[in-house]
Amino acid sequence: MKWLLRYSFLLVIAACIVFFSFWNPVFLSAGNQMNILEGSAILLIVALGMTLVVAMGGIDLSVGIALDFGAAFAVVALKEYDAAWYVAILAGIVGGCLIGLLNAVLIVWLNVSAFMATLGTFFIGSSVQRIFTNGGGPISHRRMPQEYRDLAVGDFGGVPTEVLIAGFVLILYFIFLERSILGKRIHAIGLQPTAALIAGVEVKKIIFASFIIAGATCAIGGLIASANIRMFTPLSGFSYLLDAIAAVFIGASMHPRGRPNVMGTLVGVLFLGILANGLNLMGLNFNTKDALSGVILVLALAFAIGQRRLTSLRKGQT
Amino acid sequence: MTPILDMAGISVTFPGVKALDKAMLTVLPGEVHGLVGENGAGKSTLIKVLAGVYAPDEGVVSLGDEKHISTLTPNLVHTAGVRFIHQELHLVPHFTVAESVFMGQEISGRFGLDKSTMNARTEDFLRETLNADISPRTLIRDLGTAERKLVQISRALIDGRATLVVFDEPTAPLASDEVDRLFAAIGGLKSKGIAMIYVSHYLREITHISDRVTVLRNGKAVKVFNEVSDQITDPMISAMVGREIAEMFPKKENTSNKKLFEARELSGMGFSQVNFDVAAGEVLGIAGLVGSGREELIDTIYGLLPVTSGSMTLKAEAYNPKRPAKAVKAGVALVPRDRRHDGLVLDQPVIDNINLASLEEVSTVLMEKRGVAKNRAEAMANQLDLRPRNVTMIPRLLSGGNQQKVVLGRWLAKGGDLFILDEPTVGVDVGAKVEIYALIRELAAQGSAVIVSSGDPLELLGLSDRIMVLQRGFLAASHDAKDVNVDSLVALTTGGSSGAIE
Numbered sequence: 001m002k003w004l005l006r007y008s009f010l011l012v013i014a015a016c017i018v019f020f021s022f023w024n025p026v027f028l029s030a031g032n033q034m035n036i037l038e039g040s041a042i043l044l045i046v047a048l049g050m051t052l053v054v055a056m057g058g059i060d061l062s063v064g065i066a067l068d069f070g071a072a073f074a075v076v077a078l079k080e081y082d083a084a085w086y087v088a089i090l091a092g093i094v095g096g097c098l099i100g101l102l103n104a105v106l107i108v109w110l111n112v113s114a115f116m117a118t119l120g121t122f123f124i125g126s127s128v129q130r131i132f133t134n135g136g137g138p139i140s141h142r143r144m145p146q147e148y149r150d151l152a153v154g155d156f157g158g159v160p161t162e163v164l165i166a167g168f169v170l171i172l173y174f175i176f177l178e179r180s181i182l183g184k185r186i187h188a189i190g191l192q193p194t195a196a197l198i199a200g201v202e203v204k205k206i207i208f209a210s211f212i213i214a215g216a217t218c219a220i221g222g223l224i225a226s227a228n229i230r231m232f233t234p235l236s237g238f239s240y241l242l243d244a245i246a247a248v249f250i251g252a253s254m255h256p257r258g259r260p261n262v263m264g265t266l267v268g269v270l271f272l273g274i275l276a277n278g279l280n281l282m283g284l285n286f287n288t289k290d291a292l293s294g295v296i297l298v299l300a301l302a303f304a305i306g307q308r309r310l311t312s313l314r315k316g317q318t
Numbered sequence: 319m320t321p322i323l324d325m326a327g328i329s330v331t332f333p334g335v336k337a338l339d340k341a342m343l344t345v346l347p348g349e350v351h352g353l354v355g356e357n358g359a360g361k362s363t364l365i366k367v368l369a370g371v372y373a374p375d376e377g378v379v380s381l382g383d384e385k386h387i388s389t390l391t392p393n394l395v396h397t398a399g400v401r402f403i404h405q406e407l408h409l410v411p412h413f414t415v416a417e418s419v420f421m422g423q424e425i426s427g428r429f430g431l432d433k434s435t436m437n438a439r440t441e442d443f444l445r446e447t448l449n450a451d452i453s454p455r456t457l458i459r460d461l462g463t464a465e466r467k468l469v470q471i472s473r474a475l476i477d478g479r480a481t482l483v484v485f486d487e488p489t490a491p492l493a494s495d496e497v498d499r500l501f502a503a504i505g506g507l508k509s510k511g512i513a514m515i516y517v518s519h520y521l522r523e524i525t526h527i528s529d530r531v532t533v534l535r536n537g538k539a540v541k542v543f544n545e546v547s548d549q550i551t552d553p554m555i556s557a558m559v560g561r562e563i564a565e566m567f568p569k570k571e572n573t574s575n576k577k578l579f580e581a582r583e584l585s586g587m588g589f590s591q592v593n594f595d596v597a598a599g600e601v602l603g604i605a606g607l608v609g610s611g612r613e614e615l616i617d618t619i620y621g622l623l624p625v626t627s628g629s630m631t632l633k634a635e636a637y638n639p640k641r642p643a644k645a646v647k648a649g650v651a652l653v654p655r656d657r658r659h660d661g662l663v664l665d666q667p668v669i670d671n672i673n674l675a676s677l678e679e680v681s682t683v684l685m686e687k688r689g690v691a692k693n694r695a696e697a698m699a700n701q702l703d704l705r706p707r708n709v710t711m712i713p714r715l716l717s718g719g720n721q722q723k724v725v726l727g728r729w730l731a732k733g734g735d736l737f738i739l740d741e742p743t744v745g746v747d748v749g750a751k752v753e754i755y756a757l758i759r760e761l762a763a764q765g766s767a768v769i770v771s772s773g774d775p776l777e778l779l780g781l782s783d784r785i786m787v788l789q790r791g792f793l794a795a796s797h798d799a800k801d802v803n804v805d806s807l808v809a810l811t812t813g814g815s816s817g818a819i820e
């Protein structure tokens with residue numbers, strides 16, 4: 001019974017799957033399953049970065065910018081500097097780190113709230129991209145090295161590289177956030193920063209590093225995106241922001257104490273992926289689809305959170 | 319006389335704990351009724367049943383002439399005239415006194431809010447009922463803790479319909495001279511015929527102001543005292559803990575006198591040019607009123623506030639931590655005064671709280687070894703007699719004394735050379751106090767230096783080898799504990815002025 005309540009969100013997902021496969025049997029085909037995974041890879045990577053920041057008690061509105069910078073740095077390195085594919089990857093990650101660094105400096109050194117600081121970074125990063133691309137024109141690079149291309153289109157034994165990369169990042173994040181002592185400290189900071197400080201946790205250093213790690217993580221998403229379409233499209237990262245936030249909070253709603261957590265985020269991302277894919281197969285038009293997925297998301301969240309509140313009320317907590 | 323409140327046969331069960339077991343409580347009109355018991359005895363749970371927060375498994379609550387069997391709701395209780403003064407203050411710092419009092423129950427005139435009426439009524443109420451002279455236009459942030467408490471009380475009572483007021487540990491955040499003001503206010507309420515339930519761990523307060531006392535133990539009402547005097551303190555304690563407590567304080571065995579920590583001409587925010595030292599094996603008490611610089615001095619030693627001039631030495635080396643992490647590395651531990659806010663991560667399991675300062679010791683290559691962490695926490699829970707002995711529980715659900723044991727457990731697990739304890743027994747019951755005192759002396763006996771800062775003179779006298787007194791940021795006196803008694807210590811802290819309670 002407890003299990004059932006705790007994983008009620010999985011039931012919602014199961015219900016969606018049953019519904020979509022009745023509507024269109026193609027939904028269940030192996031090919032479509034792989035589509036869903038592939039379509040979710042970048043969002044998962046970005047959402048993991050977001051999970052880290054939210055678990056630490058912050059929010060990162062600039063994940064899309066970090067993603068853009070990752071793509072831009074890599075594409076420019078390839079195109080303008082003829083860099084080798086691995087140098088381009090490094091350059092991209094450095095690009096993401098810079099965004100994280102800007103957030104970290106604003107938050108830790110200048111004491112700006114995470115919300116305001118990352119919003120500021122969002123505006124600054126957007127303007128920089130527009131200026132740099134003369135108003136937002138894409139930078140395309142047709143002759144991309146195959147190794148770089150393979151980030152998005154390659155596969156190992158039939159599993160697409162991007163799914164493997166996302167899986168690898170997922171495992172790293174799981175170990176980092178849920179099993180390591182750094183993760184313990186990050187959760188403690190997220191729950192009660194002064195208590196963590198007094199227990200001797202290096203609160204500022206950890207917050208500083210975490211924002212940089214989050215930026216670097218999102219940049220990996222940018223690498224995959226740019227390899228896929230062989231270009232850098234300015235401001236394209238923005239589309240991941242709200243989905244990443246949604247995925248983290250879906251994940252948190254599944255946790256017994258409402259905490260953001262890596263596995264929950266995975267479920268959140270898959271749920272969003274299934275929803276988008278299923279609604280697509282139903283052949284709805286763009287606007288209806290958007291509205292519908294919003295409604296389903298809110299209902300599902302209300303359901304999951306309501307269930308949790310019920311269980312805790314029964315225990316007499318207020 | 320028909321009781322104004324009669325709770326009979328109340329049982330409440332939480333997963334794994336029977337918090338109340340056929341408990342009873344009867345309050346007569348116009349009396350102050352003391353409610354005492356160990357941490358976890360069920361006092362707050364009983365109060366929450368009355369508030370309609372928890373529905374009891376069984377039992378009857380009668381308010382006035384009406385019987386309610388598990389149908390109490392917060393609204394119903396409010397309508398019946400019951401008001402609660404919770405331990406936490408919940409006031410908005412930039413509101414005025416009158417705004418705070420009338421928040422959610424504003425009076426509106428023809429042109430929006432009727433500020434002048436609200437101001438006038440607040441001022442009258444504070445003066446006439448609570449015997450307090452506070453301007454209704456003052457901002458909350460400019461008030462002291464005792465005054466804020468009075469504002470909180472006014473807010474609950476301003477509508478004039480209160481018949482029963484429940485105080486849950488109202489004096490815990492107050493300094494001893496502020497307690498008097500609260501008592502004056504309670505006297506005012508009593509003269510208006512309002513009945514009160516008064517929950518506190520300070521037995522002196524209980525005997526001072528109650529007309530009758532109910533003692534809870536393990537969820538049962540084990541004793542009701544219908545006559546209250548100083549003589550009932552000992553029977554009250556043995557009813558609470560179920561045994562005799564021979565000695566409140568352990569023996570002092572100060573062995574070494576090797577200086578471990580030293581402050582020279584130390585100045586910081588709120589104190590200046592303080593000189594003192596603590597030896598290994600010694601317990602140094604710090605006394606002082608609120609505003610004496612006691613809190614700031616401790617925060618400075620722990621790296622929470624900056625040193626403005628002067629120097630500190632720890633183990634014969636210069637010591638100036640810029641942040642707590644450095645202090646911890648140097649071997650300093652702090653048990654902070656506000657354990658719920660600063661001491662514990664309330665929603666992380668006890669295991670994690672106990673290991674938080676020494677995570678490296680329960681890990682390999684930064685990976686936590688959950689089994690080792692759990693064993694360590696359980697060993698600590700056994701040593702400290704944590705109740706319930708469940709280290710996967712979150713501290714939010716533990717009673718006050720057990721929360722404090724978790725904070726202590728963290729530093730015992732970590733170990734250290736200098737232990738600083740700020741108000742270590744606020745909200746802690748007698749039984750647990752004795753255990754905590756024993757632990758503190760034990761730390762000293764094992765060669766640590768201990769600093770205890772406290773507003774309770776008895777605690778300082780019983781526990782310390784030496785006591786230093788701060789007054790308005792300056793070191794006013796420093797004595798061997800043998801050479802002072804309660805009266806002289808109170809006189810020293812208040813600078814000779816009277817008005818402090820014994």
Ligand SMILES: Nc1ncnc2c1ncn2[C@@H]1O[C@H](COP(=O)(O)OP(=O)(O)OP(=O)(O)O)[C@@H](O)[C@H]1O
Pocket residue numbers: 315316317332333335336337355356357358359360361362363364705706715716717718719720745747
């Ligand atoms: N929501 C809850 N869930 C589980 N157990 C609880 C909960 N609330 C209280 N308890 C347990 O019920 C018992 C009674 O707790 P209660 O808070 O009433 O004690 P108390 O007498 O107020 O103690 P204190 O003096 O420390 O405030 C304790 O063992 C406590 O751990």
Ligand SMILES: [Mg+2]
Pocket residue numbers: 361362363717718
């Ligand atoms: Mg209580």
